[in-house]
Amino acid sequence: MRRIICSAILLWSAALSLAGEKANKLEGLVIDGATGQKLEKARITIDGTTVESRTDINGYFVMDSLGAGSYTLRAEKKGSSPAVVKEVLYYPEKGAILFLKLWPASQKKQAEENESDGTGQLAIAAGRTINMPEPGLGYIIRQTPGTVIHAGQMHLRGGDHDELAYFVDGFDVSDRHFGVFSEHLPSRAIAGIEITGAGFPVSIGQSMSGAVDIITERSESSADKGIKWTSDMIQGSTNSGYNKFEGFWNSAIPKVNDLRFSFNAEVADRKGIIAFNMPEKIYVPDHSQDYIWADTLYYSHSVWDTVPGSGGSYGWVGDWADTIRHYDSLYAAGGSDVSGQQMWELEKQDRLAHGRMYGWKEWDQPYLPHSGSNSYRLQGRADYKLERYNAKASLTWFANREQELQYSTYFKYNLDNYYAELKKEWMLGLRFRQDLSLKTSYSLGLSRFSARTQAGVLDTAAEKERSWWQDYTFLSDADANGDSIYDAYAGQGYVKNINNPYGVPGYFVGYGLARLWRRTADSYNGFNFKLNHQVNEKNNLEGGIDLKKYRVYLKENSLPWDPVPFKDYYDFDPANLAIYLQEKLELSDLVLTAGVRLDRFMPNAGKKANNFNLTDTASYIEARDTTMYSLRLGFLHKISGSASFRVNFGRYVQQPSWDYLYKNLTANIARGTTVLGEPELMAPYTIAYDAGLSRRFGQSSELDLSMYYKDVYDLIDTAYIQDTTTGLSYSGFKNNRQANIRGLELTYELKPLGKEYSILANYSFQMTKYNTDAPNIVHEYIYGGVDNLEDPLLNPKYINTYFLNWDQRHKFVLNLGWGSGSDFGPWFFGGQPLSDISIGLFNNANSGFPYTVLGYFYGNIVGDINHERLPWTFNTDLKAEKIFKLSGVNLTLGLEVLNLFNRKNTTGIFPQTGLTDAYGTPPSYDDFAGKTVLDSLPGGIDSSGHTMMYPNPDYSKWRDLNGDGVIDDKELYLTYAAAYNDYVNDPYNSLRYPESSAYVLPRKARLVLGFMF
Template sequence: MELKGKIRLVAFLLLAGLLTFSGIVFAGTTGKIVGKVVDEETGEVLPGVNVVIEGTGLGASTDLEGRYFIINIPVGTYSLKASMIGYTPESKVGVKVSADLTTTVDFKLSPTVIESPEAIVVTAKRPMVDKSRTSTMHIATSAEITNMPVTTSDGVVINTAGVVFDRIGGPVATNMSTNAIAEVQMITGGFNAEYGNAMSGVVNVVTPEGGPGLIHGSYKFTTDKGISSIDKDKYDFGDNNHLLSLKGTLPFLGSGVKYFFSGNLYLTDDWGPRLHKLDHHKQQTYRTQGKLTYNFTPTMKLTLGGFKNRRQYQMYNHNYYFNLDHYLSTLEKAEQVYAKLTHQISKNTFYEAKLGMFRNNWTRGVVDPLLTDEDKWWEDWKFKIPLLDATPADSLHVYQDRDQTWEYPLAVPDLFYNIGDHRFFENRKTDQVIFKFDITSQINYNNLVKSGFEYNLYKVKRHYNSLPADPNPFLDVYEFKPQVGAFYVQDKLEYKGLVMNIGGRVDFLTHDAKLWPSETELPYTKMNEHPEARTEKVEPKITFSPRLGVSHPVSETMVIFFNYGHFYQMPRFRELFMTLNPNLSRANQIVGNPDLKPEKTIQQEVGLSNQFSADLAVDLRAYYKNIYNLMAMERLPTNVGTPYDIVRNLDYGTVKGLEVVLKKRYSQYWALNLSYTLQYAKGTNSDWFDQYEIHARDAMDPVTGLTRVFPQKTYYLDFDRRHSLIANLSLRFPKGFGPVVAGIHPVQNTGLNIVYNLGSGLPYTKRDYKGNPIGEKNGYRQPWTMTTDMTLSKSLRLFNTAVTFSLEVTNLFNRRNVLRIYPITGSPYDDGYQVPQVADRGISKDKVSDYQWNFEKVKDLNGDGVISQREEQIAYENAYKFYVRDPMNFGPPRQIKIGMAVDF
């Protein structure tokens, strides 16, 4: 890296804390502690005991029945102290609080004649069975995430039971780095009324707050540079990841302003390698994020935060192998600022008022090499200009039409796109203002009520062009201002033998797009030139979602739970607004529908949690989901002669399954989380775009001559992974562990974490040589996939500073996982088509130009200056084998990185 680049890197890491971030700001971020205090000798309840969370202003006194509760506690690990005159104080350390959950901490105080200044200290051990939970929830704490072989919040979610991930799609800008996470909650069962606009689950990422002291922090750096020197061809992916986090208290405004900041810079030459390192697969990402908190009074707190992220990455397409610089790249920029006021009105009640602004700018197209230096990671890439938007001054920066006829290094035409640009450009912009208000009240010891509302105002823009080198392209340009809001109320009832979560939620969506008076009788062919043709207003969409969760503790170590709920997801803006005024002089137009209904899921779940011993527990759950109003495509005829496809709520699906999770808490140097999921997912379509492809390929009925109508039938969906097994094994060897060699313990402070993923193959439809389906749709299965990831770490103290060295290996055994196959053969290597006979083109050195011979001579196997028919055939067969051996059909190979982390 040049000197200026190194200076920019150092400056970035030092200044990351000047930019602020909120994770998923408007989800739950606090929990509750309840308990009971009794006399250790008599067992009688003790009223009037002071219970405080040390280091905070939070606390409570026990009531006449010896009970207490503390609400509005930020996620984290605390020390809890109980004290009363005449009794020895007792502190319980290591008390963990999770968002939206109840932690129970009971005390038994010993009487004393003379008050002892020393408190009894007990390490709290949280029960592995949470009696307050009424649905399936997986929680990963910051300590657990640190030990996992992952770098982002997505990596944590992928390794969760019940999550299906295809490992094919590109990254997203709002993904969070692990050094900015206090806790990740993955709610895969039913969820409370507070959460909406989701049907399958909720991921709640909680960011840390600042701590005591002026500054504490950590810096971590991982790279494959040292490993690549062993075998550059195998392990050199140009991977470098920097993570910096800072927290503390600034000595301002009396009690001080707590801060938390983090920065992440990730640079790689290949963000998703397949069989080997891929060309045109760079990624350059920075994330800057943080939070400021200030307590005006012990009961009022202001939080300010925000983030500024930028991710730009190149994309690979095997058809462009010899022309990848003219294939797609993506730039996504996301930023947010917010303010949150938390006011504890009384020990029983507090409210939160939040105001935030979010902006996202997403562009995908072909990068302009004349305006972009891809080695300067701090600069945004510039894209080529569609012909329709260009001026004469832009002649060097416009899209060029692509072609397969020109010859390339394999000297065989008509296989690869070897000149021109890929036919795609799109820019989407979203501006969002959100206001949310929540109030929580512990009405009595057993009854916690929470209610709130939110309002979101959006401005969404799209500029889409799928033929940017054509003066008459598929074009879509729009700007709309949708509004989305919700109101909810929920009540959590907690008794010794029963916990209930009861709630309801109302959501609404309205916008300024309009409908045509008739969808088939259109006044113009080129509707894009007459947007005034849409005159009919769209009625607001309003939904009501009842939610119910019940938990029954059968014993101190066993709980059964049940939940039922309706869950809605509002239509995506793209499907609402895209191509509302199509140009019907072009066929195969896809038109959005401003009148789409929200998609709906009705879910039932039943489960059991049982703790067998102090450190071993099992969770069982069974679930069933009915999914309605899924989007699909309907082809409509028109009076102007050209049919088009419109998005409708036509499809239906069901998902049912069984999940088993075995958890062994850390003890005797090891911990284990083992999960198995059996799932069946069926529906009438896997994606709303499926029907469009059928219409475009086989639109007309050969008997009637009319648009073909396909009967609706359920089949296994594309994401129907029947069996999933995930194992997370952690070995931790503390200080003083192991044999002594030369006066030291070489194994102490060493950790090993292994994550194993096993999944059955996803379904596909087998086809014959004409493309016709064979048997049932999605009636065949791809091969199973298996990956093993490992992190080995060793911690030392150097110059009174904690330093950790690590070795991270993904796909440890270098398994070649198949992600895509050809539907004719079921193989990732062979598409099933017979290589055609190639004619003798009569090419020889003395008959063509020197320029052409430079391409053709690669086929001259015997060096006689003449390309025979046999040599033409061999060249074509070799080129075709290379063509069908698409590396994107396979998963990532083994990757090895070394790292160092410093805590200060």
Template sequence: MHKKGKMPVLLSIFLLLITVSVLHAGETGKIAGVAKDAKTGDVLPGANILITALWEDGKEVPLSKTIGAATDMDGYFYIINLRPGKYSVTASFIGYGKVKKTEVDVYVDKTTQLDFNLEQEEYQSEEVVVTEYRSPKVESDRTSTKQVFSTSEIEEIAGINDVADILELQADVIDNHFRGGREGESQYLFGGASINNPISANRSFSPMVTGIQQVEVFTSGFSAEYGNAQSGVVNMVPKEGGDKWITKFAYSQELPYFETWGGNPFTTDYMPLWNLLSNAEEWLNNQDPQLSSGDPMFKDYLGFWPSGYEPTFDDSLRLASFAMRDWMQVVRDIGLEYNEIPTSRIDFSTGGPVARGIKVFVAARQEDKNPIIPTPLPNRSRQWLSNLTANINDKDKLTLSFSYNEKFNNDVDDDPQIWSDRIFQVPKENQTSKLYGLDYNNILSQSTFFDLSFKVLNTFEETRVEYLDPDKYRNNGANGERIGGVSINYVGRYRNTPFGTANNMELKRGNESSTTYSFIGSITSQLNKGNMVKTGFQLFSYALNGYREENIKSEGERELLDFKAYPYEGALYIQDKMEFEGMIANIGLRFEFYDFNTNYFSDTFNPRRGGETSRTEIVTHFAPRLGVSFPVSENSVFHINYGSFVQRPSFNRIYYTTWVSDTEFNRMGNPELKPERTNSYDVGILQSLPLGFTLDVSAYYKDVKDLIHEAIYFSNNGNYHIKYGNLDYANIKGFHVNLEQLGKNWKAYINYNYQVATGKASGPGSQNIIEVYENPALQKDRDPEDILMDYDRSHRLVANLSYRWKNKEGPEIFGFRPFENMSISATFRIQTGQPYTDDEQYLGVVYNKRMPTEYNLKVRLQKGFEIGGIDYMFYIEGFNLLNFKVYDQDVFDYTNDLRLLDRYKNGERESLIWYDYKAGSGTEDDYMNRYRYSMEQIIYRNTPRYFRLGVELKL
């Protein structure tokens, strides 16, 4: 709803903020249980429960300061505010022997049930009975659908380098689409702060696994503390320095390989006309069906000359030679050897105490990767994650953090037409992200603690054209181009090959930046045995800036995006986790508000600069959340959740107005957009099965409303413009199955998801643009039939099998254990192909067929050694080991090239890469492509089989 007066609303919010407790995005977990007499079963009031050590890389590291609690009159205890990880927990009571349980798992926002059975002793001794912790058969407090990944456990899986790779392990997350939702509908949190770029709503960077302790991936039922997300939440808890210094170095490199299926992108193997056209005499002939009868090839090729200097065809051999040499200059890389420089990556991390109560942690990475073709500079990314924690006393903790990410990228796509010019044709992209943080934690009592957090996120993105001055444009000329202050001959750089353009100049540039100021607090209180309450607020203020140009042929032709904006938003919420015998519930309510803080044109259909404007108002809404689990037995848990998830429009939909003159624009942002809404329902069961298997099955339904889509707005006077409106919806339904088995040395899981996501469009600019008329009589009804989303995959299965031999394990041969400290992990993925349109009879059907099913297998084998007190680990990873080819969507795009689709439907597969250059359809593309590249390089969009070697050192 909208509020007319801002000051009363803001005052009410401020008063509520200072009177309500605060909450921080969850980064801690809880241990709870009961201490009993092992023989009688009587509870033991006053027993001491102490956390004495933390486990790092399979080794126990004693804590410099123990954490503990005493059991109450019912023998019950709890310890809250625990960072995720593995701990050693000891129980003791007068007259009883001590019991120690090792490697007790603690997860974010989860209660770890830990019970102790103590034996009476006639004489008190210091001997401790040590037992390995065994997790419950099923999670009794599972009220949401989520996966929790401890990075120490998944680093042994092939290709797990950052959070984006972790998401690939989920069957219900596909290319940043969470359970059928659109891209940009999820929230990414690192250290409790959002790292989403507020302009695009996408993740600004992917934190590396080396700097992450644990990752929660919610796909349904996330609690009221998480907002501005419809489809999912990824909560990343960063590592901190421990009580012992641990330093790691890692280096890895891919074995040389080509990223395209055609091999060397400049090979002549697939270019039957290369040798032919390298002979000037061939340019005198007419052997091409496309040319008009009787004309030599050079006549069509040399189609421009300065006035008064037109040649005659008496010197045809000289002209043919000139045409040949000009063409060879354009395709000058053809025939060269391309020995690709492989991708290399260097990781470093260190952490430990620097003074009493002060610890530091640092993780850094640099990665160099070449695109499909060689470029003057490789793609390079650098990342730095760091924090300093200071335990001021037993109750106060201060954390300073800083994260930095930069990425340089050559925007080389898979279109070989640009590969002949990698200077002007390939734009350069720079991205940087900086996250500053100050966190304060205070323990008020054994049952209550609070956090305060102030974070600043800076993002910057730039696209530039090499050697083109910022105030210069590509001016069209009959025989030349002017690039900045340098004249560049048109011939040889922007020249047509026979019957097709080989290259062109990139026509876009500019940058945009954002600064997000966030103030978040937290209080968590275990009110009693059955209720743990959280309540709090979040405040965000933004400073946004954008300046981008497109179509930079000349200043008069350019399209300009230029904006500055200062929106703000916030939220209040309360969450209660109720834990009773037979039922556990998470009940929450979230209140959100935002203001785009800008003016907009009052006339929807006739907006003009200088026209009447209005000011945006504060938008408010409530979002209830409910999740309940019913532990039927120690082997079965039934769970259900419902959530109302609301997401404000991303700021690019609000402020992106593209001007083509001082008064005219062709695209306009829309500050009147309403928030997008999703009502989500999920029901499932967790079941423990024989042989250590655990089965998790859930069914879900999502009703999505007010989705944003592009529309053309037509006024009665004939004017029109493009802008966004809340014109779409979606319906998503499916079910998810996860089968796991955890053994002493192995872990296996099968993760399967089935879904159907339908609606009107896959994204704001996808499918047909909507027409909206000022005159209702002209309004056309949209097609009543819903379509599949273009990212929909009906079936997706991810399976992993990992086996590990620990220290002193494995067969012994002549006193040597070859498999000791060795592990192997294999991950297999199979998924339905994307939908495509095959409308032979022009009936208007959309996405009625599926591309072929896709397969992928990757494996990691690693072996550890200890030499001179240093732990070494060597590994090899193999990717796409089945060497399976995935077709590019362009093969099935009926608007792109029907010939490829027709040939595919007629049974051609591998032969699609060949052109019949002697007898074709006579179209320009058919003849253009055969002169420059292999079709195999563009028909398949995945990468052939390749391998990566790596070594890690731990000090």
């Protein structure tokens, strides 16, 4: 009923001529910079095109029939110096209003560089992105209305993180495997970003929530090059070892003025995550404990066994135990000047000095070990104008690499054996655009995109020889004897034993390797063709074809040391063909749009005819192709020159991510917890309604209100499947869930013409309900001890019952900016010290995410799902820069401060307690009263009739505080309490939710130094 009422209201609004989009015209006003009078008959042109316009008697001009992109506009009038407007983001679906000044030529004013005041609510120009504290896609998204960052992933208007499509210059660069967000480009390469959440054209497909299109920088007529360095070294002893180097060069090819290029490069390195300002925990430096802990390393990879050549006596065998014994024997025989124990003392000192410890000392470094990262990002673009043919060719490319060491609470005393991650991407895109006539144009696009990832344990021997620019080297997946055990992992299953500073088992891994080994490789070759025709002054028709041929590869083993592992491998080449058509009708005050898109997905994969027939491994059937359709309807009523209403209706569809389609298709169901993909899954789709009001106040400010309502169908969930004959069972992905999303966005922007200050504020409200929160929840719920398959969580009739994990109800953003021009301020000693300064304050306030209370044992759900909430968070960042002009070189000195007021915002809690530093019931002395652990246990009888004593595997000298050979109940309690406190207070405990960190990072200050030539 609610959907019907909402639909009726929106349709009624459309009948009153509400609008689906802003006008598709690029409009503007040209005034005299000296007098403020409106200028008539000024000529407006766009570089690289034949489009031009002239101002009317009121100084007003209109330009249409433009394609989406970033343009440079020129305004000229006899008797005035020309004006140039760079980096104007324009999209046919969103209009733009420009204000330009022309100065009398007699004033000898150079070409005035005006700034666009924005081309739409979610269009962000280059100047704004570069002036942010962390310039780049991720930070920009945080400032955009309707967006939510949950567990490091982006969500738009309530959709899941994999429901967004990402583009660079119109070429698809989305992660279709897992939907993971990525920073693709150097920040300096970004000319603008368009984030659309409603009414995006049908030329954009395979997206249910919206699209993010990054427009790269185009070179201008003059050469532009420079370098920049950003570092947190000014933070002194609390720096994280962060350094970023950037370089750029934009120019024309000598003697070929119509061929221009741009190149941007960025290299960043961070030693580790800052570890201070953690949960309430007092660290007392005790270097003696570190020294003692080093002693455990010499036998940490040894076993208690018969010592070779000892006549059957037992001792530690393997690793440093053998080395010590060897040098002790040489020393005793006079063949060595140092004993084995002395050799170990030297090794200990070397490890302590150079940090090559399995453990770590929280007070020696301000960042966590095994948490460093480094990356590089390269980008280039070339544009060539063929004016004779009214055409233009563009070549866009980028390449990047991100690699990071992962920190773990469990492995904190064995970190060399924990994960690292690597991701590499590259893209090459060629686009050719030609105006066949004043009314008809077309574009052709060819593209290649590739992404590769690797996760696993590093080969520490190879890593010693690796240079910083080289990729990580991981342990190999070689299996020489074919026993399904990776040779490098053989015999190294991890154990949470007593090999830790407390001697307490169960919390920390003291031996073995982390279990996951995974490699993915995804790529596609793409072709697209678009034709645009202006039928008459009121009708515009656009159609196109989009073809992609993919390659999807995954190899994964999450038990590489087990002969019956969780193992998956697939290599498929699916394809997608799309055709679309969109019509736009422009009347005097009304714009109507309608579009339809058809996608044909070809999985090109087979699946087993019977998943329960273990003896039949050859019977496969081909998966059927899937046809999907998308619709767009939009209405816009321009009430006046400064106000408009809009309404959008759309059916948005998206093919499921690769893992849902292909996971474990060839796997043998040897374990009941196996989850199988389904290549014939239906594509989930969204029915969305959007209504909005836009009002401009004068020439300097604009208010926009948008409301949306979405129903999402055929979402993917996990179904439990069991064969009563064989007793086998597995879980498979099915289309059996729905969701409902609604929200409101309010944006206000103030940027007075000719003033130094600006204000950008927005508020977002959303409510996202769903009957589960992730495709794996049912699978985990069943195998978490629940045997009642009639539980409401598993019953499809319970729709819109639970809030999604990323249901952030309220979000406030307030960005304040002030910038002085080159002639601002008084003169002192021949200069103006207050000129060329920019300061920005970026303020965010966000309500908390929901979470589910879990029981202490087995993680069983207590109460309703996502019934509790994390606290609000408040954050302020600062960016300040000053430009010094020195003999043709612009020197930039800047300061970036993240978390300016050093707020302790909660990011993760233990679901059992809702606290950052309490996992469950703390241990008490009563739990250990009367218990003891001896250092030795009796064994067999020797030849003399004496009882032989063997080391007790549960005994640790680090737990025997007084060293008397007996761990009494008090020592058991004290050491257990210390291990528990270490575990729950760890700054990055993976049992916290939604993030492993307890709090955001404390204040971070960075110095920025740049030179522009």
